[in-house]
Amino acid sequence: MQGIVIPITMVPGNSTIHRMNPLPKLLWTLGILALSFSTRNIAVLGVAFLIGLLLVFYSGITKAYVRVAMILFPISLTLITLQSIAPAFPRPWTAIVGFGPFTIYQEGIYSGISLLLRIMAMTTWAMVTIMTSHPSDIFTSLKKIGMPYVLNFIFVMTLQLIPILQSEFGIVLNAQKSRAMKGSGFGAILPSMVPVFVGAIERVQQLSISLESRAFGSSGQKTSFRQVRMAFSDYVALFLGFLVPGAATYWVIVDKSLDWSHSMVFSPAFAITLVLGATIGFLIFVFFAIRAALSA
Amino acid sequence: MSDKKPIIEFKGVTFWYGGANDKPAIKNINLTIHEGEYVALLGLNGAGKTTLQLCINGVIPNSIMGEFEGEVIVYGNDTYDTPVREMAKFVGMVFDNPEFQLSQMSVAEEIALGMESLGFSYDEMTKTITEVLEIVGLRGLEDRSPFGLSGGQQQRLSIASALAMRPKILVMDEPTSNVDPIGKEEIFAVAEQLNREKNMTVIMAEHEVEVMAAYADIVVVMHEGEILLNGTPEEVFSNVDLIHKLGLRMPQVTEYAHRLNQLNLASIKKPYPVTLDSAVERFKDIL
Numbered sequence: 001m002q003g004i005v006i007p008i009t010m011v012p013g014n015s016t017i018h019r020m021n022p023l024p025k026l027l028w029t030l031g032i033l034a035l036s037f038s039t040r041n042i043a044v045l046g047v048a049f050l051i052g053l054l055l056v057f058y059s060g061i062t063k064a065y066v067r068v069a070m071i072l073f074p075i076s077l078t079l080i081t082l083q084s085i086a087p088a089f090p091r092p093w094t095a096i097v098g099f100g101p102f103t104i105y106q107e108g109i110y111s112g113i114s115l116l117l118r119i120m121a122m123t124t125w126a127m128v129t130i131m132t133s134h135p136s137d138i139f140t141s142l143k144k145i146g147m148p149y150v151l152n153f154i155f156v157m158t159l160q161l162i163p164i165l166q167s168e169f170g171i172v173l174n175a176q177k178s179r180a181m182k183g184s185g186f187g188a189i190l191p192s193m194v195p196v197f198v199g200a201i202e203r204v205q206q207l208s209i210s211l212e213s214r215a216f217g218s219s220g221q222k223t224s225f226r227q228v229r230m231a232f233s234d235y236v237a238l239f240l241g242f243l244v245p246g247a248a249t250y251w252v253i254v255d256k257s258l259d260w261s262h263s264m265v266f267s268p269a270f271a272i273t274l275v276l277g278a279t280i281g282f283l284i285f286v287f288f289a290i291r292a293a294l295s296a
Numbered sequence: 297m298s299d300k301k302p303i304i305e306f307k308g309v310t311f312w313y314g315g316a317n318d319k320p321a322i323k324n325i326n327l328t329i330h331e332g333e334y335v336a337l338l339g340l341n342g343a344g345k346t347t348l349q350l351c352i353n354g355v356i357p358n359s360i361m362g363e364f365e366g367e368v369i370v371y372g373n374d375t376y377d378t379p380v381r382e383m384a385k386f387v388g389m390v391f392d393n394p395e396f397q398l399s400q401m402s403v404a405e406e407i408a409l410g411m412e413s414l415g416f417s418y419d420e421m422t423k424t425i426t427e428v429l430e431i432v433g434l435r436g437l438e439d440r441s442p443f444g445l446s447g448g449q450q451q452r453l454s455i456a457s458a459l460a461m462r463p464k465i466l467v468m469d470e471p472t473s474n475v476d477p478i479g480k481e482e483i484f485a486v487a488e489q490l491n492r493e494k495n496m497t498v499i500m501a502e503h504e505v506e507v508m509a510a511y512a513d514i515v516v517v518m519h520e521g522e523i524l525l526n527g528t529p530e531e532v533f534s535n536v537d538l539i540h541k542l543g544l545r546m547p548q549v550t551e552y553a554h555r556l557n558q559l560n561l562a563s564i565k566k567p568y569p570v571t572l573d574s575a576v577e578r579f580k581d582i583l
Contacts, residue, residue, distance in 0.1 A: 136401045157399050164395075164443065206396040209350070212359050213389035214410035214457060218381030221415040225408030225422075 024237035031245025052124030074285030083112030309366035339518035388458030394450035448479020530567035
């Protein structure tokens with residue numbers, strides 16, 4: 001199990017972005033999310049992705065980011081393959097080249113590239129936010145703007161539970177191995193589900209009694225131990241977080257000339273290279289993923 | 297102990313987890329505990345120790361569903377109609393599996409959790425965190441993840457989290473059962489220190505009879521939901537036959553004294569010695 005788990009948590013550091021309040025970061029991420037879903041324009045999405053990448057380099061989380069992108073990018077490549085032969089795009093479609101039952105469409109290539117860039121832009125920005133903010137700070141600042149206390153607790157607890165369940169899986173798998181059952185691969189994970197989840201339920205019951213005994217969930221005034229401050233620069237970033245992605249989103253919705261789906265013409269050679277490249281890239285990834293899962 | 301004031305009173309308490317048709321988990325419990333006492337609860341698994349302890353802060357009957365009869369009065373509050381959050385100011389609870397009681401990202405936040413619910417100010421919280429970490433000997437680990445600590449440290453963190461709410465009573469349910477020998481020592485030492493130095497009432501369910509015999513003022517033996525024996529360690533452990541019949545262990549020196557009697561090698565009067573020191577004192581005259 002351990003080998004195929006990618007930790008998406010805070011990477012300690014002291015960059016400007018690390019020191020920022022989580023709220024503007026979250027707002028920017030939401031803004032980029034809105035922008036990404038509002039346009040298919042390759043240039044706009046590409047720029048959003050590139051700025052995200054610059055922030056990744058700037059905040060010094062490159063290594064952790066690359067580890068996540070290594071998984072995400074090959075999976076996203078399937079979008080190009082699938083979209084090129086079955087575009088999620090209003091007909092009529094313009095065929096570029098056909099082989100056998102498959103036809104590669106102009107709209108498909110365009111749609112595939114823009115979906116890929118959309119995913120990469122959104123996840124890159126989200127990664128910057130998650131990897132530069134302490135989880136407790138994120139929750140505390142959400143609590144400040146009115147997120148219910150209990151919801152917050154659920155998030156914190158879920159984050160904590162993931163590594164615990166992982167290690168419990170390990171224990172159960174070892175127990176199975178010692179009883180000559182299959183101890184690795186997907187075949188072994190299935191029978192270990194029951195003991196792990198029964199254990200998790202027991203844990204949650206005990207935790208709820210323990211929390212109850214510590215006055216958790218009581219009505220009345222609550223305070224917060226974790227202090228998250230909003231500096232002047234945070235207010236500026238927050239304001240810009242409303243303004244910049246908001247304005248950009250408005251622009252991409254209003255400006256019809258940004259629809260390049262037909263004006264951007266792909267040559268048959270480019271289309272074939274792209275689709276084959278994406279397919280091979282994905283298959284190589286699947287091969288390594290299966291090998292890693294089987295040897296884990 | 298009669299000069300001390302009674303703070304916990306069980307009056308005819310019976311509790312069924314299911315409906316009243318099943319066997320009750322505890323049956324007609326009458327028990328008085330005085331301020332500053334160290335009470336050891338002994339009994340096999342399923343004897344009702346945990347149920348009895350959960351009654352003290354009102355988790356039973358307020359949070360755990362079941363049939364409840366009788367009355368539990370803690371510092372003048374009837375637990376039946378006092379919310380658990382109110383009881384948390386009197387009673388701190390520590391359970392057997394330390395890992396199952398933790399939920400937060402850092403040691404400091406774990407301790408702060410209860411205080412946040414009670415609305416402590418930030419300054420109060422930081423001060424208290426430092427204080428309780430000092431008591432349990434975990435200073436300097438404030439920013440560590442609770443899940444990265446050893447079992448003994450985790451359990452001491454649970455104690456610290458309970459202490460942060462400034463309870464007068466510390467209820468511990470087999471706190472050392474999931475902890476290594478060094479961790480056990482640490483936990484017993486903390487409980488002992490809280491009892492002796494801060495006059496905290498400690499109610500501990502434990503299987504370590506030697507330790508309980510040495511520390512506890514009162515030993516309560518439970519079996520199938522009932523209290524069979526209740527008295528000082530010397531009084532209780534002198535009922536050798538009954539304790540054997542229940543399948544419980546007893547301090548080795550007590551056992552030794554009893555065997556000497558049985559084999560007519562000596563005639564040691566009851567109450568038997570229960571600790572090594574008292575045994576040395578008693579056997580000095582015989583040998």
